[in-house]
Amino acid sequence: MKDAIVVNNLRKEFRVYSSRPGLAGAFRDLLNRQSKIVPAVKDISFTVKQGEMVGYIGENGAGKSTTIKMLTGILSPTSGTVRVNGMDPHKEREKFVKTIGVVFGQRSQLWWDIAVQESFRLLKKVYNVPDDLYEDHMELIIRTLDIEPLLDKPVRKLSLGQRMRCELAAALIHNPKLLFLDEPTIGLDVLVKVKIRQFLKEINERYNTTILLTTHDLSDIEALCERVVMLDEGQIIYDGSLLQLKQNWGDQKIIHMKFLDDIPVEVLQMHTDSVAQQKWMYDEKEQRYSIVLGADEEVISQLIKHVVEAFPIKDIHIEETSTEDIIQKIYEKGSAENDNKAAKAIG
Numbered sequence: 001m002k003d004a005i006v007v008n009n010l011r012k013e014f015r016v017y018s019s020r021p022g023l024a025g026a027f028r029d030l031l032n033r034q035s036k037i038v039p040a041v042k043d044i045s046f047t048v049k050q051g052e053m054v055g056y057i058g059e060n061g062a063g064k065s066t067t068i069k070m071l072t073g074i075l076s077p078t079s080g081t082v083r084v085n086g087m088d089p090h091k092e093r094e095k096f097v098k099t100i101g102v103v104f105g106q107r108s109q110l111w112w113d114i115a116v117q118e119s120f121r122l123l124k125k126v127y128n129v130p131d132d133l134y135e136d137h138m139e140l141i142i143r144t145l146d147i148e149p150l151l152d153k154p155v156r157k158l159s160l161g162q163r164m165r166c167e168l169a170a171a172l173i174h175n176p177k178l179l180f181l182d183e184p185t186i187g188l189d190v191l192v193k194v195k196i197r198q199f200l201k202e203i204n205e206r207y208n209t210t211i212l213l214t215t216h217d218l219s220d221i222e223a224l225c226e227r228v229v230m231l232d233e234g235q236i237i238y239d240g241s242l243l244q245l246k247q248n249w250g251d252q253k254i255i256h257m258k259f260l261d262d263i264p265v266e267v268l269q270m271h272t273d274s275v276a277q278q279k280w281m282y283d284e285k286e287q288r289y290s291i292v293l294g295a296d297e298e299v300i301s302q303l304i305k306h307v308v309e310a311f312p313i314k315d316i317h318i319e320e321t322s323t324e325d326i327i328q329k330i331y332e333k334g335s336a337e338n339d340n341k342a343a344k345a346i347g
């Protein structure tokens with residue numbers, strides 16, 4: 001498989017100027033401004049293969065946008081190298097932009113006052129897309145995104161969800177091999193989110209389009225990406241499968257049970273002590289008994305079997321650690337190394 005993105009020891013530093021307070025300070029700033037260097041991305045390396053869908057995640061200020069700006073050629077790196085679609089995005093910008101599509105949730109590449117269709121035609125010219133290719137490809141895109149009824153409306157008249165679907169179509173007019181998506185579902189209702197995710201899956205399957213997705217909405221990542229790259233303070237703290245991350249970190253399951261009869265919690269405890277030593281808790285309001293276990297399926301099924309055989313059950317619910325909790329735990333720790341059982345952490 002070909003590499004779509006190859007990043008080696010990529011670094012970006014910004015010079016930040018500070019202002020001194022008061023008039024005298026402003027005067028002194030004029031003569032001699034104080035500045036310091038802030039590293040936003042610190043020597044990161046990773047590779048994305050053609051056709052992969054990768055989630056690029058991190059807290060605010062982690063360095064995601066700065067990386068994307070270097071990958072799309074908007075910023076040049078302080079040091080290190082970037083090859084995207086076999087090119088240097090900054091140095092070969094003109095040729096390069098024809099091979100990528102970009103959707104930034106907050107910014108529009110459509111013209112506000114003209115009909116969506118007209119924007120598409122202009123972009124078709126910008127990208128030099130031949131008529132037959134355009135017809136064929138856009139027919140599919142328009143149908144899948146269900147934007148036919150919107151085509152003759154000016155962009156300013158569209159709702160956010162409608163506009164985002166048109167933005168996606170616009171980013172794909174030239175059928176790019178690589179798509180950068182930055183918060184593509186921000187502020188959208190669930191139905192539109194689902195539609196956009198389905199569409200992205202279809203594009204990826206049909207054209208083997210590589211997708212790099214930056215988002216704070218982990219459900220986007222869960223729906224689309226098998227692999228996540230996690231950034232923290234400019235460094236990669238995890239690069240690997242989402243499943244692995246869940247297996248290594250989602251190490252707790254909470255079993256909630258309700259019984260037909262009142263059972264003293266001590267009785268339940270005594271009954272399960274031989275399977276698991278963890279303590280049962282009783283929530284009086286909910287009339288619910290809960291126990292927190294490790295992720296060992298064998299222990300969980302043994303415990304459930306033991307209890308079900310002994311007491312008449314009304315309800316059972318197993319609660320898993322959510323991906324959000326897992327990611328939060330990793331950020332709190334500042335590393336994806338879990339005990340010695342290291343998740344494939346690099347950086």
Ligand SMILES: Nc1ncnc2c1ncn2[C@@H]1O[C@H](COP(=O)(O)OP(=O)(O)OP(=O)(O)O)[C@@H](O)[C@H]1O
Pocket residue numbers: 014015016038039040058059060061062063064065066067
């Ligand atoms: N042009 C700039 N000049 C100075 N500092 C900058 C500039 N751009 C980004 N930074 C700093 O670099 C760091 C990384 O910022 P970046 O925008 O890449 O983070 P991010 O992960 O995209 O955050 P967010 O989720 O909030 O968009 C931050 O500390 C930010 O203040």
